Amino acid sequence: MQNRLLAALPPDESARLDPHLTLVPMTQGMVIDDAEDHLYFPVDCVVALLYELSDGASAEISLVGNEGVAGIGLSIGGIPTLNRAVVQTAGHAQKVRATVLHEEFNRDDKLQRLLFGYTRALFAQMAQTAACNLSHPVHQRMCRWMLLTLDRVVSDRLVMERDLVASILGVPTHEVDDAVAKLARLGAVSGSRSQMTVLNRPQLERLCCECYALVKHESERLLHPVSHHKLRSII
């Protein structure tokens, strides 16, 4: 398994970047701080980008799996944008120093186009999360979040600390329990406090608000324009 942005680089760009990549383990709950000056390209882990308000309230604004990179502000603008990211599904990531990646980005080559595409997908995902956070009930937001997570892992089993889920969804832990209980009652998941298994994905999709489908559709449109361009260049 590989990070899809890195995998899409042409050989010469890979050759320049590879010596600067370090494969590091990402443990669940690990916090990535922008101040750290590194970016992480998830390989098989999932990172939740959280935005924390000055009064301490925080909630998830998007998920990053192997389709993306945590620390996009550092790579395209050379400035940190998101103030906290937390590993929600353990695995590995390719770690790279921000200055190295920013320099490579400034070569105006394939990496730049890939990161621009990812930035656009992030715009779409964050905007929809804002809308979802505003008005949809917790169990539906949980469906959205579970489906987006499932798309980024190989398993149908999600091992989750309820405190972590609560901080990601921005709700008290008892509301997480209520939402899991509701989804279990409706036959979508089976779950205990620390582990959830998705029993019936179509049911999860039915119970979810439209936000999941919107984000998925936009991400696919924005992240895979390659085939589109190829087609055009052939024509």
Add this chain to the structure above:
Amino acid sequence: MNRPSDNPDFRQSTATPPPRFGGETSSSTLLNERLAALPRHDRDAMLEQSTTVELKLGEVLAEAGQPAAYAYFPVGGIISLLASVDKKTTLEVALVGFEGMLGLSLALGAEGAPLRARVRAAGTALRIDAATFKRLLENSPEMRADLNRYACAQLAAIAQTAVCTRFHLVEERLARWLLMIHDRAGSDHLELTHGLLAEMLGVRRSGITTAAGVLRQRGFIKYTRGDITIVDREGLEAASCACYRIVR
């Protein structure tokens, strides 16, 4: 050719907004902040290729997923970037005023706009067609670097909105929105209907009526149909959530 100094409408519309840009020439104070940040040569090229257009209240400048025909650099006026909540409700996730530009997706190499863009305070903008904008951008590393930073700022603004909408009361958010509009409007009188505010804040009109009633009762604003007056800005700042101080 539409240089700002040649165009009387342009001067009029920029007479009131706060000229916060620290450009090195006097003409740059008439400009949009993104254009003012450019080296003179690049700025002149942009001005030469752009047209001054009116931004009409309620006008839709871009639809999500549709190709963006133009980039807009507002001088006065405000553009909302709207996400859809459901079939009837939208939410403003970020806004574009004289400090920004509409058409970031063009700078990010895309043809389609990511979000619906709708004018929510009338004013003026410099408009440039997509192909010309991309060509000029190609030749200006400074503009590319500036817009990449601007993209990061917009991402941060959306992130702030995502969390703000999750936790903060409608009246706190309404106070924040009124302050953000006030900063860009250059006048204490804001032309805003409750319907338009509901569209921005993603709540029902009745929710806006209640929240605006609270702010009026506390003496921060006055309003009649379609017109809100800021009476006590300090009071409004105290009533808004802390998000205002972070993303203005």
